[in-house]
Amino acid sequence: MRRLVAAINMTLDGYCDHTAVSPDEEIHQHYSDLLSNAGAVLYGRKTYQLMEYWRTLVSNPTGNKTMDEFAAVMDHTPKIVFSHTLKDLDWESARLANRDIEKEVLELKQQSGKDIFVGSPGLIVALTKLNMIDEYQICVHPVIAGSGLPLFKDIVDKTNLKLIKTKTFSGGAVILYYEPTNEKTTNR
Amino acid sequence: MHTSLDGFVAGLNGEMDWIKVDDAIFDFVGTMTDQSDTALYGRVTYQMMESYWPKAGEKPNASKHDIEHSRWYNTVSKIVLSKTIKETGLNNTKIISENLSDNINKLKNQDGKNILIFGSPSASNSLLNKGLIDEFWIFVNPILLGQGIPLFKDVSESIKLSLLETKSFNNGVIALHYSKL
Numbered sequence: 001m002r003r004l005v006a007a008i009n010m011t012l013d014g015y016c017d018h019t020a021v022s023p024d025e026e027i028h029q030h031y032s033d034l035l036s037n038a039g040a041v042l043y044g045r046k047t048y049q050l051m052e053y054w055r056t057l058v059s060n061p062t063g064n065k066t067m068d069e070f071a072a073v074m075d076h077t078p079k080i081v082f083s084h085t086l087k088d089l090d091w092e093s094a095r096l097a098n099r100d101i102e103k104e105v106l107e108l109k110q111q112s113g114k115d116i117f118v119g120s121p122g123l124i125v126a127l128t129k130l131n132m133i134d135e136y137q138i139c140v141h142p143v144i145a146g147s148g149l150p151l152f153k154d155i156v157d158k159t160n161l162k163l164i165k166t167k168t169f170s171g172g173a174v175i176l177y178y179e180p181t182n183e184k185t186t187n188r
Numbered sequence: 189m190h191t192s193l194d195g196f197v198a199g200l201n202g203e204m205d206w207i208k209v210d211d212a213i214f215d216f217v218g219t220m221t222d223q224s225d226t227a228l229y230g231r232v233t234y235q236m237m238e239s240y241w242p243k244a245g246e247k248p249n250a251s252k253h254d255i256e257h258s259r260w261y262n263t264v265s266k267i268v269l270s271k272t273i274k275e276t277g278l279n280n281t282k283i284i285s286e287n288l289s290d291n292i293n294k295l296k297n298q299d300g301k302n303i304l305i306f307g308s309p310s311a312s313n314s315l316l317n318k319g320l321i322d323e324f325w326i327f328v329n330p331i332l333l334g335q336g337i338p339l340f341k342d343v344s345e346s347i348k349l350s351l352l353e354t355k356s357f358n359n360g361v362i363a364l365h366y367s368k369l
Contacts, residue, residue: 012349
C-alpha cells in the first residue's frame with residue numbers, strides 16, 4: 001500500500017499560482033530530494049504543461065547546479081497526467097491516466113513501492129474530497145499575494161487535520177506537514 | 189490572528205468554534221499583551237470584546253486567562269475603527285472614523301509599547317492596504333473550513349514578508365511571526 005502525498009507551494013493568503021511565489025535554491029533542492037524518492041507524481045494538464053519547461057533544461061543546462069539537478073530529477077520521475085484534452089504525451093517518463101481519478105489513484109495506492117505525490121491544485125482538492133490523501137506538505141511562502149488561484153477551492157466539508165511537523169527555510173518559507181484525521185463535518 | 193489552513197478567520201456565519209485555544213496559547217498570547225499598551229479593534233470585534241472582557245475577571249468561575257486578560261483589557265488604551273460608534277461615555281477608548289493613515293501614524297509615533305490588533309479582519313485589511321501593519325502573528329489552525337470570512341481580502345498588491353520565527357503548539361496550531369519587508 002503506497003501513500004499519497006500532496007506537496008505544493010502556497011502564499012500566506014492561500015494562493016498557489018506558480019507566479020505568486022519564487023522558490024529559491026534551497027527550496028528547489030528540497031523538491032529535488034522529494035521527487036527523487038517519489039514512485040510517481042500526479043499532475044493535471046496545466047501543471048504538467050508548466051513542468052514541461054524543465055525538459056528544455058535537460059538538453060540545455062543553465063549552469064545553475066540546483067536548477068539543472070531539479071530538471072534531471074523531474075525528467076526521470078514517472079508522471080501520470082489527468083486530462084480530458086491531451087491525446088498523447090511525448091515525454092517518455094509521462095503517461096496519461098486512462099480511467100477516472102478515483103479508480104486510477106486507488107489502483108496506484110494498492111501497488112507496492114514509493115510514495116505517490118500530487119502537485120496540482122485541482123487534483124489536490126478532488127483527492128481531498130475523496131479522502132484519498134495521506135499527507136499534506138504545504139509550503140507557505142512569506143508573501144501576501146492579494147489575488148490569484150486559491151489552493152483550497154471548492155472544499156465543501158470542514159476537514160480536520162493533524163500537524164505532524166514543520167520545516168523552515170532560510171528564505172522564510174515554512175512547510176507544514178499534516179495528516180488528515182478523517183473527521184469531517186458538512187457545511188451544508 | 190487565528191486562521192484555518194485555507195485562510196478563513198471565521199465561518200460564513202461568524203462561527204469560531206473550530207479555533208483551538210488552550211493554556212499554552214493563552215500564556216503565549218499573554219507574553220504579547222505584556223509587550224503592548226494599546227489594543228486596536230474593528231467595530232464588530234470591539235463589541236464582542238466589550239460584551240465579555242470588562243467583567244470577565246470577576247466571574248465566580250473565572251480562569252487564570254479570564255483574570256489576566258480582563259485586567260489587561262481594562263488597563264490598555266483602546267482604539268476602535270468605526271464610522272458609527274460615538275466616543276462619548278466610553279472608558280479609555282478612542283474612535284477613529286476617518287483619516288486612518290494620519291491617525292494611526294500619530295499613534296505609532298508616540299512613545300510606548302506595541303499596538304496590538306486582535307481579530308478584526310476588515311480593520312486589519314484596511315490597515316494592511318495602507319501599509320500600516322509592521323508585524324503579523326498568524327495562528328494557523330489544523331483545519332480546512334472550505335468557506336468563511338477570509339483573513340486577507342481586497343489586498344491590492346503583493347506584500348513581501350520576512351519570517352521572524354515560528355512556534356508550534358501541542359494542539360496542532362502553528363504560530364507564524366512575520367514582519368513587513
